[in-house]
Amino acid sequence: MAKTALITGSTSGIGLATAKAFAKKGYNIVFNGLEENGAEIAAGVAAEFKIKHLFSPANLMNPPEIKAMIAQALQEFGTIEVVVNNAGIQFVSPLEDFPDDKWDAIISVNLTAAFHVTKALWKQMKDNKFGRVINISSAHGLVASPFKSAYVAAKHGLIGFTKVLALEGGAFGITANAICPGYVHTPIVDKQIPDQMKTHNMTEQEVIDNVFLGEHAIKEFISTDTIAAAILFLADNEASATITGIALPLDAGWTAH
Helix, strand or coil, X not given: CXXXXXXXXXXXHHHHHHHHHHHHCCCEEEEECCCCCHHHHHHHXXXXXXXXXXXXXXXXXXXXXXXXXXXXXXXXXXXXXXXXXXXXXXXXXXXXXXXXXXXXXXXXXXXXXXXXXHHHHHHHHHHHCCEEEEEXXXXXXXXXXXXXXXXXXXXXXXXXXXXXXXXXXXXXXEEEEEEEXXXXXXXXXXXXXXXXXXXXXXXXXXXXXXXXXXXXXXXXXXXXXXXXXXXXXHHCCCCCCCCCCCEEEECCCHHHC
């Protein structure tokens, strides 16, 4: 019987690459995203890999919508073995100018949503004596950069949350791990470029070279396929059965400094 993976923010970027990797392995996929064509993206992946799927446009800032998404997914598939808390948003600004509503939104989507999603799935994972929770943190969950107070706070918090899940889930066959990518060329990065240009008084290419890739030992963006492969490994039955509570850097050497 096919396992099911729920992946938040799975209609673009890292989440979409991850959904495709799991679909290729025969998993049922619960897609989630706010793109207008999200349902069509999900259906296209499902058709390509001949898997069962469900698409939810749940807004992760709204806990009742999260609960409804989980309830619908469990009704459809019975169990969910893997959850990938991937959805994230970003905003760049000096602290004194950082808008209160942007702080609240970033903490809500990048950290609090992972709590609500995982909590809603936790009991059935414990009952089934199996679960894989993979939280997409960031190199910014391990180190800081200026002008990203909310994002850095949320991603550090996500690693702490991951460690607690590992301790609570270990006796029930549940592992929890975080992945900490460096800069990945996704829409969330593209949206930062104008803000970074303004904040640093740089050209677009200067932002890419000096801000995004400046701390990378390997001067390249991280591939979404590389991240998806790591997530798939951590979801595996045997290979990752005793890997839990880690924060795995996939950062081109950023945190080696």
